[in-house]
Amino acid sequence: xxxxxxxxxxxxxxxxxxxxxxxxxxxxxxxxxxxxxxxxxxxxxxxxxxxxxxxxxxxxxxxxxxxxxxxxxxxxxxxxxxxxxxxxxxxxxxxxxxxxxxxxxxxxxxxxxxxxxxxxxxxxxxxxxxxxxxxxxxxxxxxxxxxxxxxxxxxxxxxxxxxxxxxxxxxxxxxxxxxxxxxxxxxxxxxxxxxxxxxxxxxxxxxxxxxxxxxxxxxxxxxxxxxxxxxxxxxxxxxxxxxxxxxxxxxxxxxxxxxxxxxxxxxxxxxxxxxxxxxxxxxxxxxxxxxxxxxxxxxxxxxxxxxxxxxxxxxxxxxxxxxxxxxxxxxxxxxxxxxxxxxxxxxxxxxxxxx
Amino acid sequence: xxxxxxxxxxxxxxxxxxxxxxxxxxxxxxxxxxxxxxxxxxxxxxxxxxxxxxxxxxxxxxxxxxxxxxxxxxxxxxxxxxxxxxxxxxxxxxxxxxxxxxxxxxxxxxxxxxxxxxxxxxxxxxxxxxxxxxxxxxxxxxxxxxxxxxxxxxxxxxxxxxxxxxxxxxxxxxxxxxxxxxxxxxxxxxxxxxxxxxxxxxxxxxxxxxxxxxxxxxxxxxxxxx
Numbered sequence: 289x290x291x292x293x294x295x296x297x298x299x300x301x302x303x304x305x306x307x308x309x310x311x312x313x314x315x316x317x318x319x320x321x322x323x324x325x326x327x328x329x330x331x332x333x334x335x336x337x338x339x340x341x342x343x344x345x346x347x348x349x350x351x352x353x354x355x356x357x358x359x360x361x362x363x364x365x366x367x368x369x370x371x372x373x374x375x376x377x378x379x380x381x382x383x384x385x386x387x388x389x390x391x392x393x394x395x396x397x398x399x400x401x402x403x404x405x406x407x408x409x410x411x412x413x414x415x416x417x418x419x420x421x422x423x424x425x426x427x428x429x430x431x432x433x434x435x436x437x438x439x440x441x442x443x444x445x446x447x448x449x450x451x452x453x454x455x456x457x458x459x460x461x462x463x464x465x466x467x468x469x470x471x472x473x474x475x476x477x478x479x480x481x482x483x484x485x486x487x488x489x490x491x492x493x494x495x496x497x498x499x500x501x502x503x504x505x506x507x508x509x510x511x512x513x514x515x516x517x518x519x520x521x522x523x524x525x526x527x528x529x530x531x532x533x534x535x536x537x538x539x540x541x542x543x544x545x546x547x548x549x550x551x552x553x554x555x556x557x558x559x560x561x562x563x564x565x566x567x568x569x570x571x572x573x574x575x576x577x578x579x580x581x582x583x584x585x586x587x588x589x590x591x592x593x594x595x596x597x598x599x600x601x602x603x604x605x606x607x608x609x610x611x612x613x614x615x616x617x618x619x620x621x622x623x624x625x626x627x628x629x630x631x632x633x634x635x636x637x638x639x640x641x642x643x
Numbered sequence: 644x645x646x647x648x649x650x651x652x653x654x655x656x657x658x659x660x661x662x663x664x665x666x667x668x669x670x671x672x673x674x675x676x677x678x679x680x681x682x683x684x685x686x687x688x689x690x691x692x693x694x695x696x697x698x699x700x701x702x703x704x705x706x707x708x709x710x711x712x713x714x715x716x717x718x719x720x721x722x723x724x725x726x727x728x729x730x731x732x733x734x735x736x737x738x739x740x741x742x743x744x745x746x747x748x749x750x751x752x753x754x755x756x757x758x759x760x761x762x763x764x765x766x767x768x769x770x771x772x773x774x775x776x777x778x779x780x781x782x783x784x785x786x787x788x789x790x791x792x793x794x795x796x797x798x799x800x801x802x803x804x805x806x807x808x809x810x811x812x813x814x815x816x817x818x819x820x821x822x823x824x825x826x827x828x829x830x831x832x833x834x835x836x837x838x839x840x841x842x843x844x845x846x847x848x849x850x851x852x853x854x855x856x857x858x859x860x861x862x863x864x865x866x867x868x869x
């Protein structure tokens with residue numbers, strides 16, 4: 289089911305945007321790409337904060353922009369979370385939250401303010417002014433304020449980008465709760481592969497104002513031809529299930545099609561779904577099974593593709609038997625091991641991150 | 644304490660400054676809003692015109708106002724056609740002259756306050772269902788309040804303190820156009836130094852108190868904002 293159809297063509301000084309996309313009606317769609325790729329511009333066009341010379345936009349069947357109509361931002365039933373929160377400095381948290389709510393007719397209110405306050409854990413902040421909030425609190429209030437208008441579409445422009453690592457970790461769980469609790473489709477702009485891996489159901493990659501790929505994060509992250517994550521950041525995202533816990537060594541085993549890996553003890557219960565990420569730089573390859581190694585995650589794999597990744601490096605795409613991962617090795621090793629598509633190898637995984 | 648003539652001049656001055664300040668806030672706010680937000684090529688010329696009183700001798704401004712509002716001037720034709728007579732040497736003429744002369748003192752603080760708010764918060768208000776007027780009233784106006792306070796105080800004080808334009812446009816008619824600054828000049832011409840001193844000290848004290856208040860309030864606002 290399609291929630292959003294957007295076609296925009298517009299020339300900005302030094303930059304052109306030309307996109308034609310359909311986004312699903314459910315879940316989180318991430319707009320991903322390097323700075324200057326047009327992510328934020330696309331989001332602003334969807335919100336009507338900018339007007340493309342040539343644009344067509346429907347959301348849930350309603351036309352927001354075509355050749356003859358342009359629905360003003362304040363009439364569009366959307367919620368928008370800005371990178372810099374943009375709370376009204378002269379109003380306290382409560383009145384910031386009520387600002388949008390009061391302008392929505394009671395018949396159109398579907399989201400309960402108390403529920404939103406609860407979901408984002410901002411109850412104790414209600415009577416503070418924005419300048420008395422931390423960066424993470426500000427962003428949580430901004431998200432709550434956007435949700436309070438009962439939007440049919442939630443647009444989020446890098447809501448975590450302005451926060452340091454600790455604040456990011458503070459806000460991310462709320463975003464995940466949101467993802468699970470809300471029926472509203474979300475368009476989420478990000479240039480962080482970590483956020484995309486944790487939050488997105490659907491991924492749209494933008495490059496120089498054009499869509500260069502789209503699909504599920506797992507599909508796209510296993511493809512080595514995308515600049516999803518440049519250099520060191522390239523890796524694979526795997527949907528896995530917690531299989532068992534080892535109390536003696538404090539390890540948790542997770543399984544996925546074609547493999548099983550151990551990682552440090554996790555809080556997740558047996559049977560729970562988790563997303564794990566294996567970085568290409570953490571995977572090395574051997575032809576024969578190794579004994580006497582400290583690495584505990586060794587999986588049998590088949591080489592599917594080899595791509596150059598720099599003057600000395602190659603990326604090797606591997607099939608574990610239903611799951612794709614990437615290994616980054618030197619070109620010298622590719623030749624020394626005689627790596628070729630079809631060859632069976634042992635993939636030694638030095639690190640697995642749970643997301 | 645004051646002579647009747649001096650008291651009349653003080654009352655007239657306060658009345659003039661109040662009316663002019665009110666009008667300037669009404670006229671200056673849309674001009675300031677437009678200047679703060681426009682990207683039109685007209686912005687620099689309009690800014691230059693508004694700022695002219697900063698550099699022009701008041702006599703030049705007064706001269707042109709006098710000519711244009713006179714019986715043969717373009718403004719004079721309009722006011723006569725409307726049955727209002729001509730404006731020079733009337734209270735209304737003083738008001739018009741003072742509005743022009745004090746305009747930059749009101750427009751610039753408001754324009755700076757609007758510019759400092761930036762488009763970001765207004766965009767946020769738009770995504771929260773606020774119409775353009777609603778955004779202006781609930782976001783721009785309250786956040787620009789310190790600018791309005793500065794504008795009103797400066798507009799009022801500057802009108803009280805003007806001399807040249809008033810003399811050119813208003814003349815020196817006791818009770819109708821004779822404001823404090825002109826009255827002082829009159830006293831000095833007539834060698835009534837004691838009378839002149841009585842008014843001059845009042846104006847001096849008023850100006851100092853006004854500026855002191857303005858700087859004290861601005862410092863408090865700056866401290867709150869930090």
